[in-house]
Amino acid sequence: MPEKEFLLDPQSIDLDNVLAGIEEIRKYNPQRYSMEQLTAIVYDDPDAGLVAGYKDLKESEFWVSxxxxxxxLMPGVMMCEAAAQLSTYQVQRHGALQAGMLGFGGLDKVRFRGIVRPGDRLVIVSKRLALRPRMMIRCAFQCFVEQNMVCEGELVGVSIPIESVKQDLTTNK
Structure with a gap:
């Protein structure tokens, strides 16, 4: 069987070259507290639609107990959430989708290939596959611990009208 093709070779990613830390990520991603699944962005090529970042997993993660x-073991759904947050960061930072807010539209071809534990650094790579401004984006993603691929798949992000969400939040108190 042929070796899996990388979106970005994990050995080529300089994890010490932090382009955006948590404060910069928060400018583009609305998740906070235990739902923040990124520690840093270390690669960003908006023209190629390619971005890489990581999450340093701690013993205090909400799912550990x-x-x-x-x-x-890190739940697979949390790996997918980390990939979605990475994709959202790039799309929102560069205004590619022209949307006020981005939400999950779906997951396809997701496979879990390894174990992720507290103390690991989960490296995530995302590559834009398709984009319809103000509508949706499709990305391929791969997650690694060291050089081992632990998760891969495709995700769809959809534009969410912020006004509707805010109204729902105040109405449903």
Whole structure:
């Protein structure tokens, strides 16, 4: 079987070249507290639609005590969330989608290929596959621990009208 093609070779990513830390990421991503799934952005090529970042996993992650007690494993859905947040960062930072807010539209071809534990650095790479301004974006993503691919797939992000969300939040108190 042929070796899996990388979106960006994990060995080529300079993890010490932090382009954006958490404060810069927060300018473009609305998630906060336990839902923040990025620590830093280390590669950003908006023309190629290629971006890389990482999440340093701590023992204090909200899922550690319950998934699974005595042998905590990062839930696959959290790896997908990290990939979505990475993709959102790039799209919003560069105004590619021309949307006030981006939300999950779907996941395809997702495969989990390895274990991620507290103490690991999860490196995520995302590549834009398709873009319809003000509508949706499709990205391929790959997640790594060291040089090992632990997750891959495709995600769809959709434009969410901020006014509707804010109204729903105030109405549903």
């Amino acid at each position: 319950g998934h699974m007690p005595g042998m905590p």
